[in-house]
Amino acid sequence: MKVERKEERIALKIILYIFRNYSVYVTFFLILIVSGIVSRGIFIRPTNLWAVMLRSSILGLVSLGQMLVVMTGGIDLSVGSLFSLSLTIMALGEFTRINPYIAIILAIGGGTMVGLLNGIIVVTTKIYPFIVTFATMMILESFNLTILGAAAFNFPTIQGALLSIMNFLHLDETILSVALWVIATSVTFFMCRYSTFGHNLYAAGGNEIASVFSGVNIKKVKILSYTCSGFLSALAAVMAAYRLGGTNVGAGSGYQLNSIAAVVVGGVSLYGGVGNPIGVAIGSIVIAMLLNIMNILNVDPFIQNAIQGLIILGYVALSNYLQWLRLER
Amino acid sequence: MNNEKMIRQIRMFLGNFNLVPIYLAFLLLLALTTPEFFNTFNLRSTVTFSSILGFLVLGETIVIITKGIDLSVGSIASLSTVITAALMKFYGKELNNVLIFALCFAISILAGLGIGTINGFFVSYCKVPPFISTLAGLLIGSGFAFFILRGVPTPLAISSFRTIARGNFLIFPIPIPFFSLLIFGITFWYLLSRTSWGKYLYAVGGNEYASFLSGIDTKRIMLSAYQVSGVLAAIGGVMLAALSNAGFPRAAEGYEFRAITAAVIGGVSLSGGEGNLFSALLGIFILTTLGKSIIFWQISPFMEGIFIGSVLLGAMYISVKGKKKR
């Protein structure tokens, strides 16, 4: 009787481990195969895959920031509006005819600053992160709306500047964006594994009180993660700017949901302390593929969102269930 | 002694006491700066709109008392507007009006109950964080809302339905939504403060484990909170359809945050176990008045979000600070 229980527990432990770490790969291949079939081959055409890669890279950058925040046990609902904010700043740059390169830097700087502000508010006031970032989201959306109005705004000068950067680097848009994404993911990966900040990040998310008792500066860790999230969202917006060629109010609105989905699918625990950048990168590809195939199949955005919601719910519920099984038995 | 008791009773009924003078002061300021705010039409529309949102606030408050949060109330309300519009479009000519009205309410309430049940089930039985579970509820709700009428804003086929939002209660100049909110508010105030169900809600929010040890079925209590919230949001949605005379998947988009903000202004603690329905309702009146008055101050209505966001942060800050002091 007792031995059986022990074996059961070990089995559950292994299942949970596999689920946390490898389910994302399984999902990846499943979606790849299913997409190839249901789209009758459209999905696996090179041009489409190329588009998926661009989308994954932009979503991947945003999700990476989201991951850093979720790992501390928080959540950043403002990533989408931060994305829009950066585009708005570039539009403002175009409008005021300042040097486009400066506008791009300002766009990234602006996003980073708002991320920093999120972090500072979260640690100093102790308000729940999702309330803080939600308020930021509302404020930023309202700001974007005030600046842009309901109309779309193009920024050819910025686009030109981005093009000349690409020409200078001899890279095309997708490659540049993917390269940046790969670099950011690798840097985060190594940082998580081999730096004090990384160790502190995992510890702070896993058990905040124990981390304080181990000398971890929780406030610094949290502020840094929100700042990184702001920076990465802004960077993603700049990467997307060339393809978009302009902006409107809803430009970044999907990213909060997409990034949460990518992070959850990528095996990051919403309670903090568990996660890995590679998983999140694959998770971003999974969500990008899903969005792409749903577009090919002409699924309405509302239904797309509902499907994403179900995926998030299913993942969280399943991993909670496995965790519960392991602890209760 | 008796006097003290009376004051206590009033305080229990109204909850956060200092909101009333704040609201009055705000109204006074409005009266001094923008007297044009106080025309009958504007007042009526403010009261009506606040009352309809009030239904969402009621549900949201009940959920927050159990230490949860419900992000799906806006989308449930939107779904209800769509259901209302669709029922009228497809059956408006075949069935008589009263039956259609009843059907609109019944089916919307069923839908709200369904989504509320999903939310509550995942929160209480699967231990999914409330904001994730209800975010999924939000997305499912708006998915359905889109699915029914393909996202096309559809005007209501029966124009007399508008009376539900715009008419008066009997001969008095009281808008029907306000009157019905009053009835619902008093009913739920009674349920929350005078029955064991209400007491268990507070207990579960205050300390789930202690409640569990006291023999309360905490999971069912939590589930019921989300269900009630879904139902109330659905009723609010039908009234919203009557007010705007249309059904649209985006009709109540983002209203969940107005509801949360109102509750927080009303002193409902997001850490659970505390809160009063009437002060939360007062919160939504303050918020709506603020939103409406922005237009009179020649500020772009686009900036309303900046105001609501800042008010939310400020109110949260005060609430967290107050908690720490104790």
Added chain:
Amino acid sequence: MPLLEMKKIQKTFLGVVALNGVDFDLEKGEVHCLVGENGAGKSTLVKILSGAYTDYHGEIFLDSQPVRIDNPRKSRHLGIAAIQQHRDLVPTLNAVENMFLGQEMKRGKTILFQKEYARAKEMIAIFGRTIDLEIPVSSLSVSDQEIVAICKALLSNCKILILDETAAPLDRQERVILFQKIRELAEKGLGIIYISHDLEEIFEVGDRVTVLKDGRKVGTREVTKTDLEEIVKMMIGTEQKKPTTNKDIQKSIQPILRVRNLTVEKRLKNISFDLFGGEILGIYGLAGSGIEYIGYALFGVVPKSKNSEIYLHENRVRLGNPKESLRMGIALIPDDRRIKGLVSTRSVGQNIVLPLINKTKQRLIPSQFVYTISREYIEKLHIKTPSYLQLVEYLSGGNQQKVLVAKMLVTNCNVLILIEPTEGIDVGTRYELYQLFRNLSEDTHKGLILISTDLDQILALSDRILILCRDGNLREGFPQEWNKQEIFEMALGANSVKYNSNTKGCEK
């Protein structure tokens, strides 16, 4: 025919045995005391009876009927009411609402508040108290909260009443009333299970006493036919050899740590003491006296007031946060390893290096670094783990505690503060750790501060003892000077009747 019979009760937590084949029985009209050291399994037994733990093995008979207690509702339905240590009150509800939670007085669906208030007032009046019934119980003092919890249990029409450390926060007078009440209830035919750390109480209220040790039952005695000595012997097991202190602390040498007027708001007032290198300084106080805050304040996790002065090697230091304390050479092994000690989602190695990497200014942590350090300490402390990559949550309690000790040893600090360092671990590990602490102070000449509510532990380990008395003052002495009884009475402040309820809060 016994009222309650429990046979071969067994309960494990993630592989750690908490109860191992315990038999227990309770007669009608008796007060059956349950004693044992921390982690002996008393609370586990209570939780099984109250329905909080449902995955136990063994049989329970109530009035000779076999029952299975699936949840707290079932337990209440069976007529079992338990007062558990500060767990059964909802902090946001007021006293009356708490008392009647789950057992409201109702007419139809409506709760009869007036009646409840009147009844509650009656109940509290029995204890000669006036408690504000309108405010949330979190604003009440601890002893008031305890009274509310007792009233709550008394209100339920129970057949079996369980009191777990109920008298601890009460003052002398209230205890007497409580004991009276317990005897009255027993005479009415209730079965009462009484759990206490204070062995004296057994002789005041008990009829029989059962001693638990390390999850096993040692034996049951009639109270009239036994004495304190026998019970203590049963609890401790083999007669503990008194470790003799063969060191002479030379008072002439400079203390490595001097603490003057250490004050923590609402918890501690003007605590002053010295710590010398090479000694173990035991600080003893009753549970709830706030002794652990001495450690917290020295480590910088709780703020201290401005007039507190701390000198390390004669240099005044601020110690504003744990990082600073670590850099200054002060390490803390906290109580409650699950909450304050370990990050359960991280591996053994990662847990071990965490304080070290925050102490040093090192930015990069190669795998080799984690490996070497954790390997060394896993061997040194005999931590049983398949690998340094194993998650700590999969280790047994004793090995987790060793990881906690290891992570603070790694920092190589001169002053090591231990708060309840052997909480919830098996005897073997406990003595291993005792040996380790001894060696640390003798061989490496570190200063150890042992903060504990376990008097035996204090006596077994300390070279010098500080006792935090009930009036908030420290008394200093050597373990040879006093016997257990004397120390206990000092901490209890037998002369001072009124207990300063501020020293303990309910939030935590």
